[in-house]
Amino acid sequence: MPSHENSTSKNTPKHAAVTLHNVTFEWPDGSVALDGISGTFGAGKTGLVGRNGTGKSTLLRLIAGQLTPTRGTIERSGDVAYLSQTLTLDTATNIADLLGIRDKLTALHAIENGDVAESNFDIIGDDWDIETQAAEYLGDLGFTALDLTRSVQQLSGGEAMLVAITGLRLRKAPITLLDEPTNNLDRRTRDQLARLVDKWPGALVVVSHDRELLDRMDATAELYAAAMTTFGGTYSEWETYQTTQQQAAEQAVTSAKSALRLEKKQRIEAETKIARRAAQGRKAAASMPPIIAGGLKRKAEVSAGAARNLADARVSSARAALDAAESRLKDDEAVHLILPDPDVPRSRRHAEIVYGDRTFYLQGPERVALVGPNGCGKSTLLEHLVTGVDPMPGGARGTLLTDRFGYLPQRLNDLDESRSAIENIVPVASSMTVGEIRNQLARLLLRGESVNRPVSSLSGGERFRVSLAKLLFAEPVAQLLILDEPTNNLDIATVDQVVDALREYRGALLVVSHDYDFLRRLGVGTVLSLEGDGLAVLAGDQL
Incomplete structure (x- = not known):
């Protein structure tokens, strides 16, 4: 299509x-x-x-x-x-x-x-x-x-x-x-x-x-x-x-590239033939009367010009065919972040979560998913961990054991809507220049004027990337990221890119998400399931 x-x-x-x-x-x-x-x-x-x-x-x-x-x-x-x-x-x-x-x-x-x-x-x-x-x-x-x-x-x-x-x-x-x-x-x-x-x-x-x-x-x-x-x-x-169309487009690009190489080669060969004929003509003209030699020279120049024009036209046509074929290809960009190592020892405890008679400690560079039905208190637990607000009566409660954490709330209300992406990040990334922030945002596929526009005018996916950048670029580097429904508002390609970005992060993750495929791709090793009045601790492969 x-x-x-x-x-x-x-x-x-x-x-x-x-x-x-x-x-x-x-x-x-x-x-x-x-x-x-x-x-x-x-x-x-x-x-x-x-x-x-x-x-x-x-x-x-x-x-x-x-x-x-x-x-x-x-x-x-x-x-x-x-x-x-x-x-x-x-x-x-x-x-x-x-x-x-x-x-x-x-x-x-x-x-x-x-x-x-x-x-x-x-x-x-x-x-x-x-x-x-x-x-x-x-x-x-x-x-x-x-x-x-x-x-x-x-x-x-x-x-x-x-x-x-x-x-x-x-x-x-x-x-x-x-x-x-x-x-x-x-x-x-x-x-x-x-x-x-x-x-x-x-x-x-x-x-x-x-x-x-x-x-x-x-x-x-x-x-x-x-x-x-x-x-x-x-x-x-x-x-x-789309897959079928892209496969056909890739084949068309391969064929067009081969055709362009052939036409360029034939253009060089044509120029070589023209040069040889010109040399032979000059040699023959030396023994001819000037008026005859001049006529033959003009005829040879016309013939050479026509040959060049034909070869150039064939090269231009092949290049246009390649451009047309490449225009049918979709650009599948990937995130390539360069992030500092948060240096998280395996014995380092980040948080304690208690529900009923069960206590769980999140430690080291562990990746933990928090799951359960709507209304069971997952987001409330995260807010309780981060801000100290009261937990749900009879629900899970927890304590943060580190001050080196980053929190991405479900409603992305951590950004100043009136300020740009760069202006939101500068206060937390004090050692980075504006140019360095711009380069890192480009690696998150936020480019051009979008990084200077007010956050309020950005799409949901763009806003998410700004929030994620604010966490990942913060100083000192967070040893624990707490993410509440991070795939909200993201298109399918962007979810893939977020997975790529978070794979580059070497600290601990605590993630609330109903997208089990996303959790599996993040490499979640432990699942905390809030069910009934208790806390079930499951292996990641049980999602």
Whole structure:
């Protein structure tokens, strides 16, 4: 599938829910997020994929109307409901806010208390049973008797995500956009979300790094090289197709390189023949009358010029064929960090974790995964370790035994949103020059003007890389990294790159993740499973 064409294959839905016409979007600093994107999203379910930074989240915000295209237009077949990649989870927000029904509930309760203002009836519309319906939908996901005035801060990340998705279900919009909906969801809740997606009414566009969810889509759209292409099949089918296309492109490049070498060789041979003929002509001309010799010389020069032009044209054509073949190849970049050794002795204890009658010590350069269902207290335990906040009543508790640690929170709230990537890192990497920081960020595939833009304008994957860089480049070097759901908001290629980066780190890791494949690839040796009222300690190969 050519990278610079909008194409379809198989059975892409014919009826368009969203149509993009040459959509371009530039940030206020002039950097281009999307450039001339055209294409359609069908009336079924579409998975939107592409590397972090290609503009997936920006495109969803444009379709949702939160941003306005700099150039181009967007046509929508109806109202749009949108789940942001980053949920608003401040203390002033309650569950009714997350569901998007606070105004309706306020109006409903006002009417129940005798307030018959017309504005209340306008707000409610036909949704007189909204409170009952919300309880029913939440019950479908395992929530029972959930207080809608409860602060979202009391929910786990996974619970908050499910509540927000339930809010979109209540809206019943013709078009729904989900940006990384499986973030923070455990296996059970991912299965629940998958069942919701299977029967979701209307058009659905999903940005996700979850292969299983993407395989439930009707079509797959990819943002790559300033174009959107659409394939009428699941992610796995698209991936197989892409592999075949890349193999064909690699073969075409090999053939084009051989053809170019041959044409260059023949160009040299042609020049050699021209030189020999010229020498023979000069020798013969010495015995001829000047007028005849001059005519033969001009004829030879015309013939030589034609031969050169033909050879040059063949070389140019072969070079163009090689350029065209190489343009079909996708650049699979890898992370190549150079990190100092944190010098962690095997006997060095970093943390003590206690749950029930079980105590676990994390020590040496050990890699430990912390797993368990949503709401069991994994993130709370990490926050308790790092900040000393109260643990869950009756839950796991712990003590850090080192001050050389780095913590990556689940919500990536460790960054100053108004400052750039470099400005966030300079205070913690005091011995590094700005140039050295820029070079290290480039090794994390953050390049160009992206390192100077405010963090608030970066994609989720780019923000994650800044947070990871802040940990890895900090001085003194952390001997323990504590990571809470590090693969959230990352595309599949970036997850691979994060694995590469963390493999270069020689200290200890404590990782909360529902992505068991990611944990296995990190080389996790020990698994702590919070289950019931106890702590199970398992070997890494039991994931």
